[in-house]
Amino acid sequence: MSAAGNGQLSRGGDDPWGLVPDEAATARTLLDGSGRITHWNDGARQLLGHTEAQMLGRPATELLADPTTAVSGDQLPLRWRGSVDLRHRDGRRLTVRLLAHRLQQHDGHPDGWLLVSALSGTERTKEDGQLPRPAFVYAPNALALYDSDIRLRRANHAMEEVIGLTEDEARGLRLSEIGGKPQSIELEEQLRQVMESGRSRDVRTRLRSGGESHEHAWLGRIAPVWDAEGELVAVALSAVDITGEDRAQARLQLVNDASRRIGSTLEIGRTAQELVDVCVPRLADFGSVDLLATPHSHGDAPPSLENGVLTLHRAAHRSTRAGTPEALVETGQVWDHAVASSPVRAVFSGEPVLLHKDDPAFHVWAEQEPMRARHARELGVHSVLSVPLLARGVTLGVVQFLRYRRADPFAPDDVLVALEIAARAAVCLDNAQRFTRERETALALQRSLLPQRLPQCSAVEVASRYLAAAGRSGVGGDWFDVIPLSGARVGLIVGDVVGHGVQASATMGRLRTAVRTLADVDLPPDELLTHLDDLVLRLSEETGGEETAGDIGATCLYAVYDPVTGGCTVTRAGHPPPVLIDPKTGRVTTMELPAGPPLGLGGLPFESVEFSLPEGSVLALFTDGLVERRDQGMDQGYRRLHEAVAAPAPSLDAQCGAVVEALLPDGAPDDDVALLMARTRVLDAAHVATWEIPDDPASCGAARKDVDRQLSRWGLQEAAFTTELVVTELIANAIRHASGPIRLRLILDRTLIIEVSDTSSTAPHLRRATAFDEGGRGLMLVAQLAERWGARHSADGKTIWAELQLPNTYAEFDGSIVR
Incomplete structure (x- = not known):
C-alpha cells in the first residue's frame, strides 16, 4: 500500500513520495493502521538488508532490536522523531534516527504511518557554510536551502520552528519527507520546477507547523541560488506565516x-x-x-x-x-x-x-x-x-x-x-x-373571488383549473368565469390582471364583478369589453401616485355561445386566442381573432368574430402562463398545447387536468395559470318554438292558444296558466310601446324561457303604479311570476325575456327533457 496524494492509503508498491528516482538516499516505509508494512523502498533495503518482497505485510515491530519496547501508534503524536534501535538482517543492532508522520483517517480510510530516515547527505558540506551564518540563522523569516536533489541542506531557527525539527535532524530529507503531507509533495514539486527553470516563484499553501494539530497559511518565495561561477547549485525557500490575513x-x-x-x-x-x-x-x-x-x-x-x-x-x-x-x-x-x-x-x-x-x-x-x-x-x-x-x-x-x-x-x-x-x-x-x-392573504382573497363552483348550463359542459405562481412573483390576477345568459346562452371569460399580490387579486375581483354586471344586461362582447376598458382606466386614475396607469391593466377574452343556433361570438383584448377541437376529426386549431388592445389603454375599438360550432366542439380558454415560460416562446407553447388537448381523455375534467400536467409537469408555474375548457351542446329543435305576432291587440288571445298547445306537447300543462299570463303581458307591452313585427319564442331548457322581441330600442323598467294609474302593473306581475327577467338589445331592436321554473315533476335538463 502507498499514501495517495490526498493522504489515503492505496494498494500497490509505488511510492508517492518518490517524485524522482529514489537514489536510495532515504530509507522510507509505510505502515497501515495495524502497523503492518505496506511499502518498502530501496533505501530501507540498504539500511536493514530486507527486500520489499520479504517485508510487505509483516508487522513493523519485528524490526525492533527489542520488540518489548514497542508502543501503540495511538500513544504517539501526529509526528514523532527520535532514535530507534533496529535489527539488521544479518543480526547487527543499528541505532537509526527516525521521523514518523501519522497519515490521519480520511473519508473512511484507516490511519497509517510514514517512516523516513536519511541515509546520506546528513553531513555538512563546504557549500553549507557559504552563507553568512548570523544573517541566515537569525533572519526573522523562515529560511531553508535545498540542494540540486531537493534535499534540505540548511534551515534557520525560524524554519526549525516551522518544521518542528532541527537542522541536523532534517538535513538530507526531502520536503515531502519532512512534512509527510500531500501539500508537502506539491511544495516539493514547486522547488523542483524552480531548480529546473532557474526562475523564482511565489507560492501559497496550508501546512501544520511543527506537528501542531491545526494548519497555518504560508506565503512562500522560492528562488534559485548560483555559486561564484554562475552555476545553479540550490534553491532557497523563504516562508511567511499569513494565517491571520488568510x-x-x-x-x-x-x-x-x-x-x-x-x-x-x-x-x-x-x-x-x-x-x-x-x-x-x-x-x-x-x-x-x-x-x-x-x-x-x-x-x-x-x-x-x-x-x-x-x-x-x-x-x-x-x-x-x-x-x-x-x-x-x-x-x-x-x-x-x-x-x-x-x-x-x-x-x-x-x-x-x-x-x-x-x-x-x-x-x-x-x-x-x-x-x-x-x-x-x-x-x-x-x-x-x-x-x-x-x-x-x-x-x-x-x-x-x-x-x-x-x-x-x-x-x-x-x-x-x-x-x-x-x-x-x-x-x-x-x-x-x-x-x-x-401570498397566503392574496391566495385566500383570490380563491374567494374566483367561482367556487361553476354553474350548470345546458349550453356547455365546463371544466377548469387554476394554479398560483411559484417563487418571487407571488399570486397574480388571473381569473375565469362562466356566466349564464338569457335565452339559454352562456358567457365564457378568461382574464389576466397585470402584476401580482393582493393589489392584483383585488383588481381581478373588481373586474370579475364588473363583467358579471355588464353581462347581466346582455351587452354584446365587444361593447362589454369597451365598458371594461373604461373601468380599468378609472381604476388607474384612482391609484394616484402609488402606481402608474400602465401598472393597472389587464387582458381579457370573452365568448358568448348560443346553444339554440350553435353560434359563438368571441372578442379579445390583448389576450392569447383560444384553441378549438373539432368533434368529428379531432383537429386542433387556434381561433383567428383580432388581437384587440389590452384593457386600460382607452380609445381603441374591440372587434367581435362569430363562429358556427358543431355540437361537441371543445373550446380551451386560458391565460398566457399556460403557454409561455422563460425557457419557451408562445409558439412552442401553443404547439405543446395542441398536442395535449388532442390526446383522448375519459372526461372533460380529466382532459383539463391532463393538459395542465402536460404543459406544467413540475406543477410550479412562473406565472399564474387559468384554464377553462367548454364542450358545446346544441338544443334539440323540438325544444324551441317561435311565432310571429301581428301588431294587433287581438293577437294576444291567439298567442295564448299557441302557447297552450306547445306546452301540452311538452307535457307542461301545469305551467300553462303562469306562462299565458307572462306571454300576454309581454306581447301587450310590445304592441303598446313598439311598432313593426313582434316575435314570440319559447325555449324549454332547465327553465321555461319566454322571449318577446320587437323593433323598439326603449327598454322597459319596473315602477310602482298608484291606485289610479291605468298601467304600469304588467312588468311588476312578470317579475313576481318569473325566476328572473330582463331585456337585451340587438341591432334591430330589443328582446324582453323571462324564465319560469319548471314543475317539480321534471328532472334537470341533461341534453333532453325527461319525466
Missing part, C-alpha cells in the same frame, strides 16, 4: 458569499437552508436554523413558555457528516428547548451565546437531552455558538453552530462573522415570512 480574507469572503447566496428566493425553508449551506463547513461542522412560531418583537413580553420550555420549528440543518447525525429532529418538526439552553438564551437576550467544552454551561446544554449528550461525546463537540436571528426589531429564531472536526474553537472574530451573516439572513427570512403572509 483567516480574515476567508471570513470576508464568507460574508460576501452569504450576501450573494442567501435570499435567492422568498421561500422560508429555502432561505434557511441557504444560510446553513453557506456556513457549513466553512464556519462550522454543523448548523441549524430554528424559528419561533410567532416572531418576538423587542420590548414585548418574552415568548410564552409552557412547562418551562420554548417550542421552536426546525427550518433547516446541514452537517459535514452524511446523514446529519447531530440533528435531534428532522426538518419541519417542532421541538422543545429548556429555558437554560443556549438557543433560548440567545432568543431572550438578543445576543450570541458561545459555549466551550470547559464551560459549565456547555455541560448543562449537552445534558438537557440524553441523545444530545451522547452525540456530543461521540462526535467530540467542543464548541457551540447560538446566534439570534434579528430583523427590523423582531426576533425570528436562532441559528446554532457546532464544531467538532475542526480543532480550533469559535474565536471572537468567528462570532462577529456569524452575527453579520445571521443579520443578513434574518432580513431575508423576514422578507420571506412577509411574502408568505401576503
Whole structure:
C-alpha cells in the first residue's frame, strides 16, 4: 500500500513520495493502521538488508532490536522523531534516527504511518557554510536551502520552528519527507520546477507547523541560488506565516458569499437552508436554523413558555457528516428547548451565546437531552455558538453552530462573522415570512373571488383549473368565469390582471364583478369589453401616485355561445386566442381573432368574430402562463398545447387536468395559470318554438292558444296558466310601446324561457303604479311570476325575456327533457 496524494492509503508498491528516482538516499516505509508494512523502498533495503518482497505485510515491530519496547501508534503524536534501535538482517543492532508522520483517517480510510530516515547527505558540506551564518540563522523569516536533489541542506531557527525539527535532524530529507503531507509533495514539486527553470516563484499553501494539530497559511518565495561561477547549485525557500490575513480574507469572503447566496428566493425553508449551506463547513461542522412560531418583537413580553420550555420549528440543518447525525429532529418538526439552553438564551437576550467544552454551561446544554449528550461525546463537540436571528426589531429564531472536526474553537472574530451573516439572513427570512403572509392573504382573497363552483348550463359542459405562481412573483390576477345568459346562452371569460399580490387579486375581483354586471344586461362582447376598458382606466386614475396607469391593466377574452343556433361570438383584448377541437376529426386549431388592445389603454375599438360550432366542439380558454415560460416562446407553447388537448381523455375534467400536467409537469408555474375548457351542446329543435305576432291587440288571445298547445306537447300543462299570463303581458307591452313585427319564442331548457322581441330600442323598467294609474302593473306581475327577467338589445331592436321554473315533476335538463 502507498499514501495517495490526498493522504489515503492505496494498494500497490509505488511510492508517492518518490517524485524522482529514489537514489536510495532515504530509507522510507509505510505502515497501515495495524502497523503492518505496506511499502518498502530501496533505501530501507540498504539500511536493514530486507527486500520489499520479504517485508510487505509483516508487522513493523519485528524490526525492533527489542520488540518489548514497542508502543501503540495511538500513544504517539501526529509526528514523532527520535532514535530507534533496529535489527539488521544479518543480526547487527543499528541505532537509526527516525521521523514518523501519522497519515490521519480520511473519508473512511484507516490511519497509517510514514517512516523516513536519511541515509546520506546528513553531513555538512563546504557549500553549507557559504552563507553568512548570523544573517541566515537569525533572519526573522523562515529560511531553508535545498540542494540540486531537493534535499534540505540548511534551515534557520525560524524554519526549525516551522518544521518542528532541527537542522541536523532534517538535513538530507526531502520536503515531502519532512512534512509527510500531500501539500508537502506539491511544495516539493514547486522547488523542483524552480531548480529546473532557474526562475523564482511565489507560492501559497496550508501546512501544520511543527506537528501542531491545526494548519497555518504560508506565503512562500522560492528562488534559485548560483555559486561564484554562475552555476545553479540550490534553491532557497523563504516562508511567511499569513494565517491571520488568510483567516480574515476567508471570513470576508464568507460574508460576501452569504450576501450573494442567501435570499435567492422568498421561500422560508429555502432561505434557511441557504444560510446553513453557506456556513457549513466553512464556519462550522454543523448548523441549524430554528424559528419561533410567532416572531418576538423587542420590548414585548418574552415568548410564552409552557412547562418551562420554548417550542421552536426546525427550518433547516446541514452537517459535514452524511446523514446529519447531530440533528435531534428532522426538518419541519417542532421541538422543545429548556429555558437554560443556549438557543433560548440567545432568543431572550438578543445576543450570541458561545459555549466551550470547559464551560459549565456547555455541560448543562449537552445534558438537557440524553441523545444530545451522547452525540456530543461521540462526535467530540467542543464548541457551540447560538446566534439570534434579528430583523427590523423582531426576533425570528436562532441559528446554532457546532464544531467538532475542526480543532480550533469559535474565536471572537468567528462570532462577529456569524452575527453579520445571521443579520443578513434574518432580513431575508423576514422578507420571506412577509411574502408568505401576503401570498397566503392574496391566495385566500383570490380563491374567494374566483367561482367556487361553476354553474350548470345546458349550453356547455365546463371544466377548469387554476394554479398560483411559484417563487418571487407571488399570486397574480388571473381569473375565469362562466356566466349564464338569457335565452339559454352562456358567457365564457378568461382574464389576466397585470402584476401580482393582493393589489392584483383585488383588481381581478373588481373586474370579475364588473363583467358579471355588464353581462347581466346582455351587452354584446365587444361593447362589454369597451365598458371594461373604461373601468380599468378609472381604476388607474384612482391609484394616484402609488402606481402608474400602465401598472393597472389587464387582458381579457370573452365568448358568448348560443346553444339554440350553435353560434359563438368571441372578442379579445390583448389576450392569447383560444384553441378549438373539432368533434368529428379531432383537429386542433387556434381561433383567428383580432388581437384587440389590452384593457386600460382607452380609445381603441374591440372587434367581435362569430363562429358556427358543431355540437361537441371543445373550446380551451386560458391565460398566457399556460403557454409561455422563460425557457419557451408562445409558439412552442401553443404547439405543446395542441398536442395535449388532442390526446383522448375519459372526461372533460380529466382532459383539463391532463393538459395542465402536460404543459406544467413540475406543477410550479412562473406565472399564474387559468384554464377553462367548454364542450358545446346544441338544443334539440323540438325544444324551441317561435311565432310571429301581428301588431294587433287581438293577437294576444291567439298567442295564448299557441302557447297552450306547445306546452301540452311538452307535457307542461301545469305551467300553462303562469306562462299565458307572462306571454300576454309581454306581447301587450310590445304592441303598446313598439311598432313593426313582434316575435314570440319559447325555449324549454332547465327553465321555461319566454322571449318577446320587437323593433323598439326603449327598454322597459319596473315602477310602482298608484291606485289610479291605468298601467304600469304588467312588468311588476312578470317579475313576481318569473325566476328572473330582463331585456337585451340587438341591432334591430330589443328582446324582453323571462324564465319560469319548471314543475317539480321534471328532472334537470341533461341534453333532453325527461319525466
